Amino acid sequence: MSCGIPRPGPSEPFTLVPVTRAEVPVWFHVYCNKNHPTTAETFSKGWGDTRFAPISTERGTPVHTYYAASRPECAFMESVLHEIPLSPPGHFDVSELQFYHLAQVQLPDSLDCASFHTPYLPALGLTRTELIDSLPACYGETRPWAEAVYRQQPGAKGIAYGSRRDDAARCLMLFGQRLPDPPLAVLQSEPLAVSPRREEVLTLIRRLKIREI
16 A cells, blocks of 8 residues: 655755754664664664665665664654554553663764755655654655665765654664764663663653553
């Protein structure tokens, strides 16, 4: 079943915008070691099933990707609570927090990223409803746009967009192959299963009326 999202052409007018430390000094990244031995520095290398990844290079090798958010709450919403419905509120198994960690990272200054924020979507023939707010069933039609950025814009270090789950925050998906070595600096990494981050997640869950099990 098609979601009706247009496919990118061979030369799309993507807009690159600089992402600077002055705008966001610290980014937040949630990683999970339930299925992979991930750390705060781990880029996804072809695994996962997200709106903009996995994607591949022109040679068919995986683009190494890394998601980051400008606020901890957004990082929680986009990872720990990503599959939990909000209307009506679903339920969350609190024991799953044992697998999650929150990293605070600093990125190189500055990074040119293709913007999928609302003002730049009309030039691509897209709407936010299609590219950002569509359901997971449409990921097969949103991922080609991320792949097109990587293949058509060699200067792009990633993609900048607004979170579907928390529109008060900014998000990035970084391209590991385009970043310096090391690609980022990890300032701190904290488990979500213990204080103080556990309380932050549970406070958010209760605010959203999600049932704890």
